[in-house]
Amino acid sequence: MLAKRIIPCLDIDNGRVVKGTNFIHLQDVGDPTAIAKEYNEQGADEIVFLDITASSDGRGTLLDVIERTASEVFLPVTVGGGIRTTEDIKEILRVGADKVSINSAAVKDETLVARAADMFGSQCIVVAIDVKRVPSKPDYNGVFPPDFCTDINDFHVVIHGGRQDTGINAVEWAKKVEKLGAGEILLTSMDTDGVKKGFDLEITKIIADAVSIPVIASGGCGCLEDFADVFNKTDASAALAASLFHFGIISVPQVKQFLKSKEIPVR
Amino acid sequence: MTLAIVDYGAGNLRSVAKAFDYIDQKCIITSSSDELKSCSGIVLPGVGAFREAAGKLKEAKLWETLRIEAEKGKALFGICLGMQLLFDESSEFGQTDGLGLIEGKVDNINTGGQPIKIPHIGWNNLCFNKKSALYDGIENGTYVYFVHSFSAKTEDENVTAYTDYGINTVASVERKNVLGTQFHPEKSGVKGLRILKNFCDMVKHDNFTCN
Numbered sequence: 001m002l003a004k005r006i007i008p009c010l011d012i013d014n015g016r017v018v019k020g021t022n023f024i025h026l027q028d029v030g031d032p033t034a035i036a037k038e039y040n041e042q043g044a045d046e047i048v049f050l051d052i053t054a055s056s057d058g059r060g061t062l063l064d065v066i067e068r069t070a071s072e073v074f075l076p077v078t079v080g081g082g083i084r085t086t087e088d089i090k091e092i093l094r095v096g097a098d099k100v101s102i103n104s105a106a107v108k109d110e111t112l113v114a115r116a117a118d119m120f121g122s123q124c125i126v127v128a129i130d131v132k133r134v135p136s137k138p139d140y141n142g143v144f145p146p147d148f149c150t151d152i153n154d155f156h157v158v159i160h161g162g163r164q165d166t167g168i169n170a171v172e173w174a175k176k177v178e179k180l181g182a183g184e185i186l187l188t189s190m191d192t193d194g195v196k197k198g199f200d201l202e203i204t205k206i207i208a209d210a211v212s213i214p215v216i217a218s219g220g221c222g223c224l225e226d227f228a229d230v231f232n233k234t235d236a237s238a239a240l241a242a243s244l245f246h247f248g249i250i251s252v253p254q255v256k257q258f259l260k261s262k263e264i265p266v267r
Numbered sequence: 268m269t270l271a272i273v274d275y276g277a278g279n280l281r282s283v284a285k286a287f288d289y290i291d292q293k294c295i296i297t298s299s300s301d302e303l304k305s306c307s308g309i310v311l312p313g314v315g316a317f318r319e320a321a322g323k324l325k326e327a328k329l330w331e332t333l334r335i336e337a338e339k340g341k342a343l344f345g346i347c348l349g350m351q352l353l354f355d356e357s358s359e360f361g362q363t364d365g366l367g368l369i370e371g372k373v374d375n376i377n378t379g380g381q382p383i384k385i386p387h388i389g390w391n392n393l394c395f396n397k398k399s400a401l402y403d404g405i406e407n408g409t410y411v412y413f414v415h416s417f418s419a420k421t422e423d424e425n426v427t428a429y430t431d432y433g434i435n436t437v438a439s440v441e442r443k444n445v446l447g448t449q450f451h452p453e454k455s456g457v458k459g460l461r462i463l464k465n466f467c468d469m470v471k472h473d474n475f476t477c478n
Contacts, residue, residue, distance in 0.1 A: 001431055003390040003410060040456065045390055071285045076412060076454050096281055098454065121315040123386055123414045183386055183414075214384045237384060267390045267410040 003267045004231050005045035005238035006255050007216065008245045010035060012051050012081075015061035017246075033069045039245070040073045042252040045267060047073065048101070048186075048240060051081030063095045070096025080128055080186075089116050093124060101186055103128040104159040106177065107166055117181025126216075127182040131170040131203055132158045132190040155203050162190040170203065171210050178211045185211065186240065188218040196222025199230040199239070208235035216240050224250060224258040231264045268471055270294040271306035273333070273349075275323040283312045283346065286453035290460055292467045300332040308470035309333065309341060311447075313348030317357040317373060317417070320348055321365065330366070337368050342470045343445045350440065350447025351419060359417050369442045371421025381433040386416040391430040391438075391450075399427040399441050400474050401448075403465050409458050411438070411450040418449065444475045 011018050016030040029035070036047045047069070051062050066079060079092050080101030089100045106113050106127050117125045134156045155170040174185055187207055189200035199217045208215040214237035217230045221241050230236050244250050256266045270287060272280050274296045287294040287310075294310070295302060303309055311333070313320055324330045337343045345353045354365045357373035365373070376385055390410040395402065413430065419437040430438040430450075439448045446466070452459035469475060 001392065002387070005389050070282060071288070074286055074289070074453060074456055074459060076414075076451075094281070096285065098282070122416070123314055123388070184388060212382075212385055214386070214388050235384075237389060 001265045002237075003045070003265045004236075004259065005216075006043075006227070006252055006266065007046045007048055007238055007240040008039045008044050008252065009048040009050055009218070009240050009242040010246075011242065012049050012053070012062065012065065014053050014058045015065050018052065032065045033072060036069050036073045036075075036077070039252060040075050043256055043267065044075065044252050045238070046076045046078060048078045048080065049097075050101075051079065053082070063091060066092060066097050067095040078126055080126070084112075086112070086116055086119055089120060093120060099124045099126050099184070101126040101128045103130065107157060107159050107168065107173075110176075110180065113177055113180040113182055117183070122181045122183035125182050126184045126186050127177040128186040128188065129170060129174060129177070129207075130158045130162055130188050130190055131155050131200075132162060132165065134165060152206070155206075158190055162193075171206055174207045174211050174215075178213050182213060184214045184216060184237075186216045186218060189220060192220030193218070194243075195220055196244070198222065198226040199234075199236075201229060201233050204230060204236055205234035208237075214238065222249075224255060227255050227259060228262045228264060231259065232262070268293065268307045268467070270308045270310055270467070270470070271303050272296045272310045272312060273303070273324075273329060274298040275320065275327050275329060280312045282451075283310060283453045286460060286463055287467075290464050290467070292463070298327050298329065300328060303329065303332050303336055307342070308466075309336060309343045311343065311345040311349035311352060313346065313352065314414070315348060317348060317351055317359040317365075318361065318363045320352060321363050324352075334366055334368065337366070337445050340444050342466075342475070343368070344466050345445075345447035346453070347415060347449060347451055350449055351417065353440070353445055353447050354419055354421065357417065368445045369421060369425055369440055369447075371419055371425065371440075373417050373419050376416060376418045376432065376436065377420075377434060383433045386414060387418075387432050387436070388414050390455075391432060393428045393430060393438055394435075395428050396423065396426045397428075397441075399439070399446075400469050400476065401427065401439065401441065401446060401462060401465050403468075404461055405458060405465075411448075411452065411455040411459060411462075413438075413450045415449060441475075446475075
């Protein structure tokens, strides 16, 4: 039976992991390869590198990190952040990444996903969708709280780390990227991200039901129950977390063990 | 002993080479027919579409070499799309002939009417069907990493392991010196490395006992 995947995500700036880590036994806690190896040993199912390097000259450093990791960690590695062209994708896959995650660039140029899927195969094209609740109607008190969404159109696609609302209906966008050739969707709720009160189950369920490609849920998990919830209450295929793992609040083996006790299939 | 990894422009051949490097198995990445002839065993990796891969192999004039070498008894190991190419034909983007080294064809994943996700992406269990040296030291039920939208249909006697994805899906096949895995051993952690190591040992000791 197919296992639900648990995926740690590493934010990388100029070749270094930026969010603090709790791997005190590692000599270099900023080295992405060392941390990826550690997660591999802990039983992580995949690794995601999210490049947040602002300058363009950091690209070479990132490629070096991917290459080193691919020589030592035999797990699927996905790389996202700043990917704009098929040339970017080619470079990243060439040094050993298995998948790339495309976000803002997919919104700006819809042909990118189709071209990339055509050139490299759908299996390596992940489309990252950042979604935010933008209520169109006020609640009973006449205000617009972010969690008061009465309409499916209230879930908007946002880009540039959530700073820009595209106004695009997130569910329609998910269906569209599937048609364009995406192999997976990495869905992050900007409302729950960083809040640690659980994944946005509502939009995760809606989108996972709307497409037939796998959906990776991201943003908001704060405890073990949150992982069980996202797998029990939605059709998500995988759950991604960053700081929860890095700060050692919860470890990958703890998540796996907990899910097993809830009879959710994990590796 | 040197293995040749067939280079026909497939994306993941470096991953496969890195995995062999890691287990200290010498391998070369090549698109030369002569090197395929002189090596001890051939690895055919692959991601992407069947038709395009078959076209590229023919373009590089490797298609016939692969068939001849395999028929002469040289070990040939196909991974993912590489495994699918071993069969007679595939229906992906129109009917396309395969290498015809193992009887069977490649078709859409048959989900038996169940609403499941396609592609089949992620870790799934091996259910052994037939003893193979490829799985020495590997337990029944071991999780390995799959990524595919099409799957092989072949006689049960050619199948060394299935995986359960709604229905039984072919996970690995073996016919004399020709074998293949639908999953990616090079992405399946330590167990995957062991499977690659087992293949190396099979080549080294000419231990192809299946069928």
